[in-house]
Amino acid sequence: MIKNTDELYDRIVKHQELVESDPYRLHYHIMPPVGLLNDPNGLVYFNGRYHVFYQWNPWETAHGAKYWGHYVSDDLVHWESAPPALAPDQWYDKNGCYSGSAVVWNDQLYVFYTGNVKDEADNRESYQCLAISEDGIHFEKKGPVIHVPEGYTAHFRDPKVFYHEDRWYMVLGAQTEELRGEAVIYTSADLENWRFHGPLIGSGHPGIGEFGYMWECPDLFQLGGKDILVACPQGLSPEGYAFQNIYQSGYFAGSVDYKNLSFDHKPFVELDRGFDFYAPQTMVDPTGRRILFGWMGNAEEKVVQPTVKHEWIHALTIPRELVWQDGRLLQRPVEELHHLRADEVHLEDVVMEGKVELPGVRGNVLELELQIADWQADAFTIGIGKTTRIHYTSDSNVFTFERNGADGNGPMESRQCIVEELRDIRIFKDTSSMEIFVNGGEEVFTSRVFDDPEDGSIAFSTESGRVLVNARKWKLE
Numbered sequence: 502m503i504k505n506t507d508e509l510y511d512r513i514v515k516h517q518e519l520v521e522s523d524p525y526r527l528h529y530h531i532m533p534p535v536g537l538l539n540d541p542n543g544l545v546y547f548n549g550r551y552h553v554f555y556q557w558n559p560w561e562t563a564h565g566a567k568y569w570g571h572y573v574s575d576d577l578v579h580w581e582s583a584p585p586a587l588a589p590d591q592w593y594d595k596n597g598c599y600s601g602s603a604v605v606w607n608d609q610l611y612v613f614y615t616g617n618v619k620d621e622a623d624n625r626e627s628y629q630c631l632a633i634s635e636d637g638i639h640f641e642k643k644g645p646v647i648h649v650p651e652g653y654t655a656h657f658r659d660p661k662v663f664y665h666e667d668r669w670y671m672v673l674g675a676q677t678e679e680l681r682g683e684a685v686i687y688t689s690a691d692l693e694n695w696r697f698h699g700p701l702i703g704s705g706h707p708g709i710g711e712f713g714y715m716w717e718c719p720d721l722f723q724l725g726g727k728d729i730l731v732a733c734p735q736g737l738s739p740e741g742y743a744f745q746n747i748y749q750s751g752y753f754a755g756s757v758d759y760k761n762l763s764f765d766h767k768p769f770v771e772l773d774r775g776f777d778f779y780a781p782q783t784m785v786d787p788t789g790r791r792i793l794f795g796w797m798g799n800a801e802e803k804v805v806q807p808t809v810k811h812e813w814i815h816a817l818t819i820p821r822e823l824v825w826q827d828g829r830l831l832q833r834p835v836e837e838l839h840h841l842r843a844d845e846v847h848l849e850d851v852v853m854e855g856k857v858e859l860p861g862v863r864g865n866v867l868e869l870e871l872q873i874a875d876w877q878a879d880a881f882t883i884g885i886g887k888t889t890r891i892h893y894t895s896d897s898n899v900f901t902f903e904r905n906g907a908d909g910n911g912p913m914e915s916r917q918c919i920v921e922e923l924r925d926i927r928i929f930k931d932t933s934s935m936e937i938f939v940n941g942g943e944e945v946f947t948s949r950v951f952d953d954p955e956d957g958s959i960a961f962s963t964e965s966g967r968v969l970v971n972a973r974k975w976k977l978e
């Protein structure tokens with residue numbers, strides 16, 4: 502049964518107090534007003550404002566028939582809620598207006614999304630659909646523009662559309678009938694008629710090997726002279742510190758031959774090392790920056806996060822600028838986040854040896870920046886709150902993030918990666934989220950953390966020696 506908009510607003514209003522009374526509610530992240538949020542969708546700058554849409558099930562804190570929720574901003578940090586852009590109310594999208602993207606063409610906003618359809622026996626169909634808006638707020642659905650081609654299953658979704666040289670391109674996440682994940686490509690002259698060109702890259706292709714049974718949410722863009730294909734493969738097994746979450750997200754960097762639609766690329770690199778990062782999408786802003794948002798979730802569905810008691814779950818990451826430097830992708834929190842800074846604490850040349858607490862360095866909604874000026878120790882640890890911990894050892898070069906379980910109920914669990922030399926750490930904490938940028942964004946750890954929400958303590962310690970740091974800390978408001 503399709504519910505109407507009045508019922509939806511009633512539900513938001515009815516639950517507002519319960520949602521907002523959650524001590525784990527975030528302060529500077531995009532969250533659902535009620536219900537479940539997942540992927541960022543349709544990131545775009547249109548008519549002077551930033552638009553972020555998101556996968557939204559307003560009716561429960563579980564996956565289901567998704568809407569496109571919508572937020573608008575002048576500056577990427579203060580967000581205003583807009584009416585839901587798309588509801589699952591047509592035969593071709595009745596079980597969900599799934600993920601997709603947006604482009605501006607002839608002063609109109611074109612959004613492409615996947616219409617998800619299931620019958621009583623749970624058989625799936627999928628359609629790539631178009632909806633158009635004049636004002637960026639109200640959308641007119643135009644229906645399917647692409648049907649699943651031969652050789653593919655109905656796991657065919659998440660259109661990302663972009664313009665290159667003289668035509669439109671669409672990359673899509675796909676599964677072949679042999680159950681291999683691929684990113685396939687279409688072209689168009691008018692955004693309505695699309696021509697299929699097959700896979701650009703996929704599991705089983707030369708240089709990749711077996712690499713997952715389905716790829717979700719691809720994105721393809723140029724940055725610093727490279728072509729970057731972002732994809733979210735499902736079905737990879739853990740390898741050392743890599744691929745530890747249920748699903749992965751990362752990128753292949755190389756060069757796309759747009760004439761022959763082939764891609765010469767380096768191996769897959771994970772975008773984030775934390776517990777909760779998935780389905781990122783990017784956009785270019787008017788100054789040419791490539792900006793990424795990810796879904797700050799990736800937990801298995803059986804995990805019940807404590808926010809569920811307050812009728813909401815999941816959030817998006819902070820916006821990050823992508824930079825290509827020295828053969829890798831860096832992620833840097835966008836500069837506009839500086840607008841949120843208040844009450845600066847600035848400590849120069851602090852000698853850390855043994856256990857140390859820094860005056861004024863505490864809180865739950867904060868940014869903390871540490872520059873390592875000199876390293877003469879075996880290990881350095883930052884304890885945040887009661888149970889969250891960051892640890893670096895210089896003999897093995899292992900950087901570790903630890904938290905008390907996906908639901909805040911333990912046991913302790915960790916994510917790790919190799920960091921050759923630790924130069925700086927930048928931490929964004931927002932009550933129940935933590936985004937840690939290491940060495941100017943070479944590595945990022947994004948996680949939800951359900952620690953004691955009242956405990957704003959931060960404690961530092963070293964093993965076998967001293968570390969000299971410069972620290973700056975801000976409250977974010």
Ligand code: FRU
Pocket residue numbers: 539540556567599600601615658659717718779780
């Ligand atoms: C990724 C994803 C997409 C799909 C959407 C549905 O998290 O599974 O592939 O379009 O979520 O909400």
